[in-house]
Amino acid sequence: MRILAWNCRGLGNPGAVQAVKLLISSEVPDVVFLSETRKSVTKMFSMRRSLGLPNLFPIGCAGNGRSRSGGVCLLWNDDTNVKITHGSLNHILCMAKHFQSRSQMHILAIYGFSEAQHKLRTWELIQRLKPPDTTPWVCVWDFNDVLSPSDKLGGDPVNVAHLQLIDQALQDCGLQDVGYSGYQFTWSNKRSIPNLIEERLDYALMNDSWKALWPVMEVFHLTRLSSDHNPILVSCGSTKREVFRKQKRLFRFEEVRLHDSEECAEIVAEVWSNGFQDVNSKITNVGKSLQLWGRLKFGAIPKKVSDLKVKLQNLQRSTQTDEVVAAIRSTEAELESLLK
Structure with missing residues (x-):
């Protein structure tokens, strides 16, 4: 199973829509969670076909016009047996069946509360939605919170007392951090040093039953495109070969x-x-x-796109001087032009 999760920071920008299409085309996920769509339910349904997956469960954004915020959705392919349980502007809970054992899996997508005074509500929500211990359970997406002091670079220091409350919530739920491959941080304020702040806000948590069902699991931090968040890809399998092998891509008319x-x-x-x-x-x-x-x-547009993604990823991992930040913006603009 491959789960893609991304805070896309608005689908009103054509570059963000193209970035979603590129991610779905290149990573071939079974399930996709998007937050901060800033779109109504009606608009999301009208975009469903263009995003590249046939099934959609949207929750519309709050506000109107330029004051729109939030909005989350779940997309999935026809081969994945997904049943939506419920959702809100801060979560989508769904059930899926393991393709071999037919075991019911509990997938909780979390878009955490961003306000500092409400961050504990994210973990209270997770605790309320905890399934029985024997149910395989994974939590993914944008938690808007870090798990340790090392998950933040720059800015104010992490509140240690708050981290202790998070750790207690994880213990109560039997959840553990899956870890990651790639650059450590998944969010950036996109400024240069000394004003740069980066954090790992997007990750995956699993319980022992999920780990038993999927012995091999990797979380990949993908290249940041048209957003201040990196997409993450959660790939689960019985062997490493399954996890690292992409599914066969279908022909799509471009x-x-x-x-x-x-x-x-x-x-x-x-x-x-x-x-x-x-x-x-x-x-x-x-x-x-x-x-x-x-x-x-x-011409080889896919090759050009791939080369620019690698260049952008290397720039994002470099020391963020004024020159590097300018190069990132230039590369992002070039990539967005190609995607259009």
């Missing part, structure tokens, strides 16, 4: 091909006119022909 719709239509018509092939073979061959034509016509 909008860039419509930039030369006449030539695109000619290719489709030529392949489809082959009377010696069945429908499935024609669909497969149309996909192959369009992929080859796309590479020749528009």
Whole structure:
């Protein structure tokens, strides 16, 4: 199972929408949680098809116009048996079935309270939603809180008394930090030193029953795109090979091909006119022909996107001088232009 979670900081920006599509296309998740969509339920349903996954459970944002805030949603593919239990602006609780044992799994997506005086409400919410100890349980997403002093760089020191209360809540719920691969921090105020603040606010917590069901589990901190948060990918499997192997990507028609719709239509018509092939073979061959034509016509855009993501990731991990921050902004703009 692959779970993608991201605070996208608003889907009104076309760059953020393209970033979500890129993440879904490249990481091939089974389940996606998005927070801070800043969209109504109606708007989210109208965007569902463009985001690349067929199933959607949205909770609309609060406020109107420029005062809009919040908004969360769950997207999932047809192969994943998901049942929504309930949700709010701060969580989505769903049940899923393990594909082999058919065991019921408890997946709690948390978008933590951001105000300092309300942060404990996040952990009280988790405690209220705790399932029986024998139920495999994972909590993921943006907790808006750190788990240790080492999870913060810059700014005011972490409140140790608050961390002790978090630790007690984790013990009461039987939850443990899964850990991560990649750069430590998942949020940045995107400033240069000495005003830089970075924190690990996005992570995954699991109980012993989940660990028994999924012996190998990795949390990957992905490249930060069009947001001040990094997406995280939670990959679960029986072996390391399962966890690190991406699923086979399906052919998807890319909008860039419509930039030369006449030539695109000619290719489709030529392949489809082959009377010696069945429908499935024609669909497969149309996909192959369009992929080859796309590479020749528009260049290796996926390769350029991949190279820019690596460059951006390296910049984000570098010492944040004024020059590096400027380079990050320039690379982000170049990447956003390519994604459009």
